[in-house]
Amino acid sequence: xxxxxxxxxxxxxxxxxxxxxxxxxxxxxxxxxxxxxxxxxxxxxxxxxxxxxxxxxxxxxxxxxxxxxxxxxxxxxxxxxxxxxxxxxxxxxxxxxxxxxxxxxxxxxxxxxxxxxxxxxxxxxxxxxxxxxxxxxxxxxxxxxxxxxxxxxxxxxxxxxxxxxxxxxxxxxxxxxxxxxxxxxxxxxxxxxxxxxxxxxxxxxxxxxxxxxxxxxxxxxxxxxxxxxxxxxxxxxxxxxxxxxxxxxxxxxxxxxxxxxxxxxxxxxxxxxxxxxxxxxxxxxxxxxxxxxxxxxxxxxxxxxxxxxxxxxxxxxxxxxxxxxxxxxxxxxxxxxxxxxxxxxxxxxxxxxxxx
Amino acid sequence: xxxxxxxxxxxxxxxxxxxxxxxxxxxxxxxxxxxxxxxxxxxxxxxxxxxxxxxxxxxxxxxxxxxxxxxxxxxxxxxxxxxxxxxxxxxxxxxxxxxxxxxxxxxxxxxxxxxxxxxxxxxxxxxxxxxxxxxxxxxxxxxxxxxxxxxxxxxxxxxxxxxxxxxxxxxxxxxxxxxxxxxxxxxxxxxxxxxxxxxxxxxxxxxxxxxxxxxxxxxxxxxxxxxxxxxxxxxxxxxxxxxxxxxxxxxxxxxxxxx
Numbered sequence: 001x002x003x004x005x006x007x008x009x010x011x012x013x014x015x016x017x018x019x020x021x022x023x024x025x026x027x028x029x030x031x032x033x034x035x036x037x038x039x040x041x042x043x044x045x046x047x048x049x050x051x052x053x054x055x056x057x058x059x060x061x062x063x064x065x066x067x068x069x070x071x072x073x074x075x076x077x078x079x080x081x082x083x084x085x086x087x088x089x090x091x092x093x094x095x096x097x098x099x100x101x102x103x104x105x106x107x108x109x110x111x112x113x114x115x116x117x118x119x120x121x122x123x124x125x126x127x128x129x130x131x132x133x134x135x136x137x138x139x140x141x142x143x144x145x146x147x148x149x150x151x152x153x154x155x156x157x158x159x160x161x162x163x164x165x166x167x168x169x170x171x172x173x174x175x176x177x178x179x180x181x182x183x184x185x186x187x188x189x190x191x192x193x194x195x196x197x198x199x200x201x202x203x204x205x206x207x208x209x210x211x212x213x214x215x216x217x218x219x220x221x222x223x224x225x226x227x228x229x230x231x232x233x234x235x236x237x238x239x240x241x242x243x244x245x246x247x248x249x250x251x252x253x254x255x256x257x258x259x260x261x262x263x264x265x266x267x268x269x270x271x272x273x274x275x276x277x278x279x280x281x282x283x284x285x286x287x288x289x290x291x292x293x294x295x296x297x298x299x300x301x302x303x304x305x306x307x308x309x310x311x312x313x314x315x316x317x318x319x320x321x322x323x324x325x326x327x328x329x330x331x332x333x334x335x336x337x338x339x340x341x342x343x344x345x346x347x348x349x350x351x352x353x354x355x356x
Numbered sequence: 357x358x359x360x361x362x363x364x365x366x367x368x369x370x371x372x373x374x375x376x377x378x379x380x381x382x383x384x385x386x387x388x389x390x391x392x393x394x395x396x397x398x399x400x401x402x403x404x405x406x407x408x409x410x411x412x413x414x415x416x417x418x419x420x421x422x423x424x425x426x427x428x429x430x431x432x433x434x435x436x437x438x439x440x441x442x443x444x445x446x447x448x449x450x451x452x453x454x455x456x457x458x459x460x461x462x463x464x465x466x467x468x469x470x471x472x473x474x475x476x477x478x479x480x481x482x483x484x485x486x487x488x489x490x491x492x493x494x495x496x497x498x499x500x501x502x503x504x505x506x507x508x509x510x511x512x513x514x515x516x517x518x519x520x521x522x523x524x525x526x527x528x529x530x531x532x533x534x535x536x537x538x539x540x541x542x543x544x545x546x547x548x549x550x551x552x553x554x555x556x557x558x559x560x561x562x563x564x565x566x567x568x569x570x571x572x573x574x575x576x577x578x579x580x581x582x583x584x585x586x587x588x589x590x591x592x593x594x595x596x597x598x599x600x601x602x603x604x605x606x607x608x609x610x611x612x613x614x615x
Contacts (some may be wrong), residue, residue, distance in 0.1 A: 020480055024451055025447060025450065025451055027447060034594065039513075053447075053450045053451060055446070055447075055450065056445065057476075058472055058473070058476035059470075059472060061440070061443075061473075062440070062443040062446075062476065063443075064438060065436065065440035065444050065473070066443050066444065067447070068434070068437075068440075068443075068444055068447075069416070069436075069444035069445060069446065069447035069448045069451075070447035070448070070450075070451050072434045072444070072448070072454055073414070073447075073448055073451050075451045077451075078446070091439060092440070093438055095437045095448035098369065099435075119401070129485050150451055200414050200432035200433065200434055200448070201414075201430075201432065201452065201455075202410075202411045202412045202414060202432055202452075202455055203410055203411055203413070203414060203430065203431050203432045204411055206412070209426070209431055209432050209433065210432045210433075211426040211432070211434075211435070212433070212434040212435060213426065213434070213435035214435070215423060215424075215435060258393050270465035272462060
């Protein structure tokens with residue numbers, strides 16, 4: 001079937017893509033700048049068409065625990081929120097990781113800490129890729145840079161979540177969530193009719209009862225389990241690294257940026273090249289697993305790397321770890337909902353690495 | 357699982373006066389002697405068994421003494437984060453509406469940290485059975501004050517007794533949820549005498565059957581004891597419960613369907 005072309009907000013694209021992906025349930029709570037996801041789904045009322053359940057929970061805490069319950073039944077379920085709401089979900093995310101449940105969590109990031117601002121930011125990087133909740137867990141983190149990718153990563157997110165029995169986060173931001181672009185939507189998928197053998201669907205005579213839990217009071221058992229989780233994360237690091245490169249072949253300087261910042265930096269590369277500077281861009285698509293190996297390879301031929309983020313400098317730490325001292329790595333970013341301009345990036349690249 | 361030495365010698369077929377439901381596993385329960393949890397587990401398992409619902413049941417266990425409920429009742433069970441069982445059960449029931457879904461929570465879980473989830477699941481009229489074991493104390497963490505602790509009652513965090521002015525008064529969650537249009541059947545029972553066990557079992561059986569009608573939340577509070585936390589013998593604890601708990605938490609139906 002042909003893909004359907006529509007003009008949509010990023011948030012709307014997530015909602016429509018979830019219906020088309022054959023999701024079984026969405027559980028959310030309003031918060032700017034992502035409320036359109038819940039609003040769109042309530043308006044679309046997919047329960048009447050695909051049978052997908054849409055529920056407005058009493059809190060982000062309840063919503064993520066609804067996701068836990070649905071995922072425990074082997075269903076395709078998702079939630080979305082924005083930064084302060086995602087903080088509230090961290091307990092549930094930790095339980096979901098600990099119980100090895102598949103689900104999709106969309107974070108349309110706004111600036112912070114605290115109530116911060118409703119404007120876009122990328123300051124939840126640490127929270128997303130370094131844990132966020134308690135315990136030794138990771139989740140796969142996908143960083144869309146367009147409305148198209150906000151739609152595409154719903155399907156990809158579910159695919160990876162079920163493949164590895166792990167929560168997947170789509171780390172977007174208020175700019176991509178709110179802006180309108182054309183988007184090609186996939187045809188409607190049927191909802192699943194068979195469920196994983198671990199799911200709580202009612203104990204059949206043919207199998208032992210299924211238990212969804214993250215508890216193991218025996219230290220030996222808990223250690224073995226945590227090691228098993230780490231093995232899974234290592235497998236994810238080997239198999240699921242995704243990134244995009246722009247004009248890195250002959251680059252002397254590399255910009256590393258994801259999401260909205262990556263779009264800005266694509267223009268920065270053009271501006272810099274017009275001034276005779278050999279600048280390239282690497283855009284991580286997966287933030288966990290991080291494209292460390294590729295950045296390390298590129299570093300062999302670079303004079304410097306600039307990590308460009310709408311934060312006070314978070315991803316820059318992973319870039320530093322990736323190159324392990326091979327080349328100078330610096331951070332440039334704006335905060336508080338301000339999106340850097342392509343020109344600013346070039347000026348800073350020059351003042352940091354060339355004029356200095 | 358650990359096993360009490362010699363228990364299989366004692367539990368010989370010829371010594372059995374009563375046979376447990378097949379839905380209770382062989383695992384030795386971790387509950388203290390005299391605790392009501394084991395009895396509630398037993399009658400719940402019996403009802404599910406008698407109604408032939410094993411393959412159609414999904415339970416949600418809490419955080420607290422009954423966190424390991426999944427080791428004792430042979431049905432599919434999800435273990436929820438502290439206080440979140442009603443939210444977890446909401447999604448299970450919405451996504452598998454043909455299944456019998458129940459939650460099992462203590463007073464700290466349901467009436468303190470999970471107050472919002474409890475009230476809102478009931479207010480949406482989620483078609484689930486909520487079992488609420490109220491013994492007025494945090495048992496598993498070692499006897500701290502709960503929202504349901506009586507005024508004057510001693511606990512490890514109210515060593516001089518609960519003072520209403522600074523620590524609040526007993527929170528009557530069952531009375532609160534009974535006022536919500538979303539609840540269909542709300543009752544308060546106990547399991548400290550054979551007669552009360554039978555009444556509670558009857559209430560659970562009714563609630564399970566009501567779930568097929570899809571009329572709203574069924575909520576059963578079971579006022580129970582905590583001999584360890586209360587620092588009493590099982591017999592003393594039951595007597596104290598009758599004399600001191602029941603005046604504050606009177607047994608009986610708070611809301612019954614118009615049949």
